[in-house]
Amino acid sequence: MLQRTLIPLRSIGIVGSRRCLPVSFVRMCSTSEKDSEKNWELTHPRQRALEKADYMMTHPIWTTEELNSVEITHRPCEKLSDYIAYGSVSLLRFNFDLFSGYFFGTMDESKWLTRICFLETVAGVPGMVAAMVRHLHSLRLMTRDHGWIHTLLEEAENERMHLLTALTLKKPGKMFRAAVLITQGLFVNFWFFAYLVSPNFCHRFVGYLEEEAVATYTKCLKQLDAGDLPLFAKMPAPDIAIKYWKMPKDAQVRDLLLAIRADEGHHRDVNHGFASQHSDATNPWGPGK
Amino acid sequence: MLQRTLIPLRSIGIVGSRRCLPVSFVRMCSTSEKDSEKNWELTHPRQRALEKADYMMTHPIWTTEELNSVEITHRPCEKLSDYIAYGSVSLLRFNFDLFSGYFFGTMDESKWLTRICFLETVAGVPGMVAAMVRHLHSLRLMTRDHGWIHTLLEEAENERMHLLTALTLKKPGKMFRAAVLITQGLFVNFWFFAYLVSPNFCHRFVGYLEEEAVATYTKCLKQLDAGDLPLFAKMPAPDIAIKYWKMPKDAQVRDLLLAIRADEGHHRDVNHGFASQHSDATNPWGPGK
Numbered sequence: 001m002l003q004r005t006l007i008p009l010r011s012i013g014i015v016g017s018r019r020c021l022p023v024s025f026v027r028m029c030s031t032s033e034k035d036s037e038k039n040w041e042l043t044h045p046r047q048r049a050l051e052k053a054d055y056m057m058t059h060p061i062w063t064t065e066e067l068n069s070v071e072i073t074h075r076p077c078e079k080l081s082d083y084i085a086y087g088s089v090s091l092l093r094f095n096f097d098l099f100s101g102y103f104f105g106t107m108d109e110s111k112w113l114t115r116i117c118f119l120e121t122v123a124g125v126p127g128m129v130a131a132m133v134r135h136l137h138s139l140r141l142m143t144r145d146h147g148w149i150h151t152l153l154e155e156a157e158n159e160r161m162h163l164l165t166a167l168t169l170k171k172p173g174k175m176f177r178a179a180v181l182i183t184q185g186l187f188v189n190f191w192f193f194a195y196l197v198s199p200n201f202c203h204r205f206v207g208y209l210e211e212e213a214v215a216t217y218t219k220c221l222k223q224l225d226a227g228d229l230p231l232f233a234k235m236p237a238p239d240i241a242i243k244y245w246k247m248p249k250d251a252q253v254r255d256l257l258l259a260i261r262a263d264e265g266h267h268r269d270v271n272h273g274f275a276s277q278h279s280d281a282t283n284p285w286g287p288g289k
Numbered sequence: 290m291l292q293r294t295l296i297p298l299r300s301i302g303i304v305g306s307r308r309c310l311p312v313s314f315v316r317m318c319s320t321s322e323k324d325s326e327k328n329w330e331l332t333h334p335r336q337r338a339l340e341k342a343d344y345m346m347t348h349p350i351w352t353t354e355e356l357n358s359v360e361i362t363h364r365p366c367e368k369l370s371d372y373i374a375y376g377s378v379s380l381l382r383f384n385f386d387l388f389s390g391y392f393f394g395t396m397d398e399s400k401w402l403t404r405i406c407f408l409e410t411v412a413g414v415p416g417m418v419a420a421m422v423r424h425l426h427s428l429r430l431m432t433r434d435h436g437w438i439h440t441l442l443e444e445a446e447n448e449r450m451h452l453l454t455a456l457t458l459k460k461p462g463k464m465f466r467a468a469v470l471i472t473q474g475l476f477v478n479f480w481f482f483a484y485l486v487s488p489n490f491c492h493r494f495v496g497y498l499e500e501e502a503v504a505t506y507t508k509c510l511k512q513l514d515a516g517d518l519p520l521f522a523k524m525p526a527p528d529i530a531i532k533y534w535k536m537p538k539d540a541q542v543r544d545l546l547l548a549i550r551a552d553e554g555h556h557r558d559v560n561h562g563f564a565s566q567h568s569d570a571t572n573p574w575g576p577g578k
């Protein structure tokens with residue numbers, strides 16, 4: 001019963017375990033009208049390794065100790081630009097909390113999922129845009145990237161996985177979809193130009209945003225532990241999450257929330273680090289670290 | 290003497306072997322005015338693995354057999370959009386060859402490097418833009434990507450490595466840099482909108498473009514084997530190339546050209562495949578395949 005009401009997402013194509021299966025590809029090929037074209041691409045010897053392929057970027061797999069030691073932190077503002085970044089984040093958060101109803105009433109499972117889905121559709125933007133800007137910068141000025149792109153792409157994919165995971169638990173409505181469309185349209189353009197103007201400011205902004213994300217997920221976990229989210233308390237983590245975070249088969253939604261919170265804490269540290277570092281300095285973060 | 294005239298690139302910061310060294314990062318930290326900020330980011334336990342980090346995306350490492358069996362191919366046009374794509378590529382190539390002087394006189398090492406550098410600054414754009422569009426699409430419509438992003442990013446990084454490798458052999462002049470700036474400014478915008486309108490057309494276009502790339506590198510190799518590029522014939526492959534393509538330590542520029550040609554042949558096959566496949570079909574290419 002619980003599973004049926006909260007996990008109806010096959011209808012929009014979100015099926016966690018289908019990720020690497022060649023089945024849909026093969027089906028697509030055989031039912032298509034243009035078999036000649038499709039066969040052309042099926043003959044390549046390098047395509048054989050598909051079945052076992054795991055095409056996710058490397059990303060941190062957290063130890064139990066790391067999962068439980070994530071703390072709400074705040075990096076003190078030092079420069080004017082830090083205050084502007086922190087001020088903007090606080091203002092944005094205040095307005096979002098006000099209009100999304102986070103201030104009023106209690107948060108139940110459904111409200112939490114809506115909030116998480118919405119925020120994660122936004123969270124996937126900065127890393128990807130920054131990666132593209134740095135890539136184009138490297139091509140255009142014919143200089144090296146110094147290893148940032150990989151970390152930025154990791155962050156972008158990680159946020160997208162937060163979204164896809166949350167989507168297996170709740171199907172978004174039409175109003176919600178419209179809000180996501182509008183927000184992304186505005187935010188991508190804004191972020192692209194902001195990142196061209198001041199990458200350091202943008203990373204500081206994300207650093208403060210991720211401080212809020214850690215606080216939000218911590219609040220959700222506290223509510224769960226206090227017994228206020230009974231549906232979450234009994235719910236197994238979705239397949240897609242167990243695969244992605246390499247969690248034990250019997251992992252619960254609580255473990256999922258811990259993993260996401262650790263990711264957010266990591267983005268916080270990485271982005272505050274990038275904000276403090278010259279764009280030409282070597283990225284100190286290795287892949288999956 | 291040969292090395293001094295053709296590999297003077299340390300001056301613009303292109304030093305192949307510095308890629309993963311933490312030295313420059315440590316130096317940056319210790320000479321910076323803002324030591325407090327820098328220390329903040331140096332204390333993170335996850336940063337330790339930096340020294341051995343190889344943050345490149347996985348990409349095909351070609352066998353000798355594969356390197357030598359790359360052929361100039363042409364995928365026959367079937368639909369009107371194929372003819373338009375092929376026609377545009379042919380027209381672009383004709384004009385580029387005309388204005389860059391490829392038609393007239395003989396190509397020496399320097400002219401080859403200029404041509405390669407220029408084309409590779411352009412070649413890195415489509416994969417990255419396509420990856421970003423698909424990523425944003427997945428966030429915006431809350432659907433899965435079906436595994437394309439990884440392959441697109443691999444292609445983008447691979448093209449950027451072609452550029453960085455060529456740059457270790459020749460330093461670009463001011464006129465050249467200006468041409469690169471203008472071209473990218475126009476091309477990125479054009480490509481972004483084109484990919485929003487018709488991803489399939491864009492992949493077909495890249496497929497035909499890469500057919501030309503294979504032909505170009507094949508011509509270069511033929512000239513080398515005919516003894517018309519004596520500087521290339523004796524030149525060792527740069528460090529950056531030996532690392533990236535995992536080549537033997539005594540690899541030559543000829544081996545480098547073979548590797549790049551194999552990459553281009555691979556992009557050709559991948560893009561023709563993507564062009565023939567529905568955007569929601571699963572990507573048949575595993576990572577590094």
Ligand SMILES: [Fe+2]
Pocket residue numbers: 120123158159162260264
């Ligand atoms: Fe997130």
Ligand SMILES: [Fe+2]
Pocket residue numbers: 123159210213263264267
């Ligand atoms: Fe985040």
Ligand SMILES: [Fe+2]
Pocket residue numbers: 409412447448451549553
């Ligand atoms: Fe290339």
Ligand SMILES: [Fe+2]
Pocket residue numbers: 412448499502552553556
């Ligand atoms: Fe290419």
